[in-house]
Amino acid sequence: MNYIAERRLEEKEARRKQIVDAAEEVYADTGWDELTIDQVARRARLSRALVYVYFKDKFDLHCAICERALQLLGDRFEQAAARHKRGRDQVEALGRSYVAFSQEVPHYFQALARFEAHSPTHVEGESNEAACMLAGQRVHAIMVECITLGMNDGSIRADLGNPYLTAVTLWGFMHGIIQIAATKANMMAADGISTQQLIDHALRMSSLGLSPKDVA
Numbered sequence: 001m002n003y004i005a006e007r008r009l010e011e012k013e014a015r016r017k018q019i020v021d022a023a024e025e026v027y028a029d030t031g032w033d034e035l036t037i038d039q040v041a042r043r044a045r046l047s048r049a050l051v052y053v054y055f056k057d058k059f060d061l062h063c064a065i066c067e068r069a070l071q072l073l074g075d076r077f078e079q080a081a082a083r084h085k086r087g088r089d090q091v092e093a094l095g096r097s098y099v100a101f102s103q104e105v106p107h108y109f110q111a112l113a114r115f116e117a118h119s120p121t122h123v124e125g126e127s128n129e130a131a132c133m134l135a136g137q138r139v140h141a142i143m144v145e146c147i148t149l150g151m152n153d154g155s156i157r158a159d160l161g162n163p164y165l166t167a168v169t170l171w172g173f174m175h176g177i178i179q180i181a182a183t184k185a186n187m188m189a190a191d192g193i194s195t196q197q198l199i200d201h202a203l204r205m206s207s208l209g210l211s212p213k214d215v216a
Helices: 003-030 037-044 048-054 058-082 087-104 106-116 128-153 163-183 185-190 195-210
Strands: none
Touching: 003 037, 003 048, 003 058, 003 106, 037 048, 037 058, 058 087, 058 106, 058 128, 087 106, 087 128, 087 163, 087 195, 106 163, 128 163, 163 185, 163 195, 185 195
């Protein structure tokens, strides 16, 4: 690649980042339903037409935000797992890391929840949606690796079977708990239960479900 081509590529990547940065800011301020391409363009100080050069529609832009969210979540998962030796301890650390992620960058968690509700039919290989799904595969692979380690070191029940299915089940459980904690806090408070109690109880339940009886 010659200098001019390299410079153009750098400028293109910088402009794309500028647009996604602006979209994130608007998303965090207004929520996704209220976000418009016009708002993103104004925040980025670019023309609406130029935004469409980089992103074909609002969903395409949403996928770019989700890719960022999953890259951050993957980094956090790797760091959380690295602090522990046993597989079960690593899985518990991933659960707490996911909760912290949802609390510290809520617009990322909300973006991922919205993306998970989407059912892809045909995903183009070079699309933002494909990049998002690839980032998600990395996150899931970390979970599977920790579960597999736990089954091998005896800290997780081997009779649970397929680590992939176990990872999907755990993710679905904790994802749902986090959403309930966010949307039903007032209802639970009326019954004397805090969101932190719910989260701690869910983490404890998942840990007990993973543990062989002799190590629980």
